[in-house]
Amino acid sequence: MYSYTKMVSNILFPLHERLKQHTSVSVRNSMEQSQWWSSDKLKSLQISKLRSMMSDVYKNVPYYTTLINERGLNPEDVDSVEWVQNLPFLTKSIIKSDTDSFKSKKVCSLKRFNTGGSSGEPLIFYIGKERISHDVAAKWRATRWWDVDIGDPEIVVWGSPVELGSQDYVRAIRDFFLRTHLIPAFEMSQENVDKFIEQIRRIRPAMLFGYPSSLSLIASHAERKCVALDQLGVKVAFVTSERLYDEQRAKIEQAFGCPVANGYGGRDAGFIAHQCPHGGMHITAEDIILEIIGKNDEVLPAGEVGEVVVTHLATSEFPFIRYRTGDVAAIDYQPCACGRGLPLLSELQGRTTDFVVAQDGTVMHGLSLIYILRDTSGIELFQVIQESKNKVTVSIVPGDQYHNENNIEIVRQFKQRLGQGVNVIVNLVENIETEGSGKYRYIKSLENHFG
Template sequence: MSFYTKLVSGLMFPLHEKLKKHNTVAIKQSLEASQWWPRDKLIAQRNLRLQRFIQKVCEHIPYYRDTFAQLGLTPADIQSPADLTNLPFLDKQTIKDNFEQLKDPLATSLARFNTGGSSGEPLVFMLSNERVSHDVAEKWRATRWWNVDIGDKEIVAWGSPIELGAQDKVRLLRDKLFRSTLIPAFDMNEEKILAFIEHIRATRPAMLFGYPSVFDLIAKTANQHGIDMKNLGIKVAFVTSERLYPYQRENIQTTFGCPVANGYGGRDAGFIAHECPSGNMHLSFEDLIVEIIDPNGNPLPVGEKGEIVVTHMATSEFPFIRYRTGDIGALSDKQCDCGRTLPILESIEGRSTDFVIGADGTIMHGLSLIYILRDIQDIKTFKIIQHSVEETEVQLILKNAADLHDDMRHAIIAKFQQRLGEQVSINVHCVKDIPAEKSGKYRYVISKVTSA
């Protein structure tokens, strides 16, 4: 670690967090100790924290005070995560309908936030200093797993208007001091991508952070132009906010000559899991309770895939209790070779809208269609939209102004119908541009069909 990085991580960043009234440093120090605790100690401490959290929520949050009364429950009835099944789920519509009742009327640090809305209408909610401090601390802990720290040179590829709109003079100065450079992930034409590539080469960052689709696109462009991105001193590429596909991981790793560390979470649900150097996704266990449920809302055992539901215990002033993320995953009971005792999220398979449904009702991941297009060399990029069980649209951008000849069109239609059903209409056509979602994310598969 360089002297400057030590100065930033040990003095400048802690001072920055203190001025913002964040308790980040103390939380990070606690997390770095607890990640090595025996599992039974972790569980015992989390149960105590859950009890305190529920007690505070019932005292201060009108929505949950009324909910507990209607259900005939008291805070003492919630002693462990298993008891949370007595409480209703929280979803986006419930938050919208009960926004004021979900706020602590005595809270002084609540700030308004919203999701990017990449899967529909943005969710508006509130975050407190407590929640932000824990989120930053969780990310900081995971960053240090990879032998990098705040103050090391960083390139951030991001597309959220929330972040990009906050680039005032104070923030620009802070980022300069912390050696973090933002490149906007909106409207990435080839000219801009080549400029980003030269900026990365000139900066020689220790780490990358951003959307996997953006770094995959940058890597592809560098390879197409014969630009060497290895040996720049990049230690790790942190990717988050989108599903990381295996082909993206391979391309980023090969091109930049560094490992890829996946992060899973959201602005609403918080940082749920981070990948360690041993390749496992460790849960933010001290802060979060993660349930996996089936389509009927019933809890599923370890190893079975279902919807991810999150209770964030650093949200006492605007609670997220049994919040339905819409994402699909499974928990694991295996131990990680890294030695950390934090439980593992075994699989993260994207949002429910990343899955497509065949004419016979079979549910399959969008990868089953993605790989059909990935194997066609003339295709530069694409987007698959399942409008209904009977109709799927395939948008293509071809390389080097290639034509969509009949053989290619017929091959795509035939292979898609093999997956979805011979009676399904497959509309294949070329477009000039495939823009990112409003959030800045790129989604390769969107299904507007819901399973029964």
């Protein structure tokens, strides 16, 4: 066996130091090498990074100083990825209960974020430069798997310029290269979709980026209007943030004449996995230790489906260690035909977001309503059901901080989005039933979008 010390001194430590330069270019260069490593070698890298991160957070992050002392652990003892099992799971409530105790004392330039997307429970957290470099590098590497690169013309179908910032790594790349055109995903009236299709035909992007639901909506619309989009030279459609259904994939691939590449991650958990052209959903194993957890919080073996729990190894500035994502998937160590050693994520069941329809027929992404609820304090969980163009029911599980006056404000803002004549009903409830997968569906629309 190759000596562990030798491996650390000859390969891993120099690599680790290079990564510490905090530039996404050097991180990406390293990742482009390490993606071809064997899974054993990738695991050794994870162990050495975990040891170094734990030593760092033990010294500098008050929450972990207390926790590690209480548990009598020594970060120098980290000798396996399973070592993380000595630590408890991290949840949004734990971070919320004392956010400042997660900030590293040695860092002064942290950026404040809150979770977007369809998360029912908002979270304020912080991101440091190291973390950003790594997430940018991971996205950049995955982009290049598809024979496109940052700087190629691109059309982005996303919530709004502000929410685009939610994909931090994406924004960092885009702020620099100005060849990205934004289509607002919340404004999908038939008239607007016609304009968007014209825009796509004019720009002839090399790649598309957006929610699966929005891209497939555009694809369906073009198909119905007999507008060809498959000869524009689009090489790939990147989708993220939602569950990708097979029929959406098929629709987008047919309309644009290009493959769909699924990406999985979040502002909080990081850039977790991305699909390669051979179909494998590769985990960013250089930065992410991924565990799959069963119903009784036990760690499940490869192949079994459970909740995705993430340890992000580039987060010593504001650690995400054993962070519960609420998403459901399995780990798969089968080799991918592309030859990359990065393990695969399978059976991914991301979040589902429906569209909603305003009274005047404008089709809007469900996130436009979710953001209203996300910004209301004291909501533990919610579900929005659009029964018709004229009636919407909002169920809310209130927390201690919830005030009944919030109901009036929610109704006001929903009417602003959907139309003044819409009957908006807010119900405070004790519980909301999950779907078959055990996940909540935050928005359900029973209305036919383009009916």
